[in-house]
Amino acid sequence: VQLQASGGGLVQAGGSLRLSCAASGLTFRSSSVGWSRQGPGKEREFVAAIHWNGRSTYYADSVKGRFTISRDNAKSMVYLQMSSLKPEDTAVYYCVAGFPPLGSLPDINVYRYKGQGTLVTVSS
Numbered sequence: 643v644q645l646q647a648s649g650g651g652l653v654q655a656g657g658s659l660r661l662s663c664a665a666s667g668l669t670f671r672s673s674s675v676g677w678s679r680q681g682p683g684k685e686r687e688f689v690a691a692i693h694w695n696g697r698s699t700y701y702a703d704s705v706k707g708r709f710t711i712s713r714d715n716a717k718s719m720v721y722l723q724m725s726s727l728k729p730e731d732t733a734v735y736y737c738v739a740g741f742p743p744l745g746s747l748p749d750i751n752v753y754r755y756k757g758q759g760t761l762v763t764v765s766s
């Protein structure tokens with residue numbers, strides 16, 4: 643299984659970025675997928691997730707209303723649209739995938755797969 647994240651970069655506070663994750667080696671349409679992040683000196687934390695049904699989404703309180711997760715099953719892609727970025731959003735963002743129960747999606751430890759990260763830096 644490979645989860646290839648891309649789209650990170652340097653952006654000013656208040657700006658936007660769109661992260662993409664290309665999945666391969668798994669039955670994507672049956673997998674729940676999401677994003678976690680690890681900021682400098684911090685533990686990795688949950689950001690957002692979308693159930694395999696495509697209808698149920700979850701967000702960390704810190705990003706709710708600013709980030710939007712979506713998926714394209716035909717392309718085996720998951721996206722994270724990030725707006726109104728803040729310096730505290732600076733982190734390495736990881737794509738995750740797995741088969742957790744619906745209510746467990748915000749728990750980053752339930753995902754079987756994690757890809758390499760993409761760095762997002764938000765300057766003040």
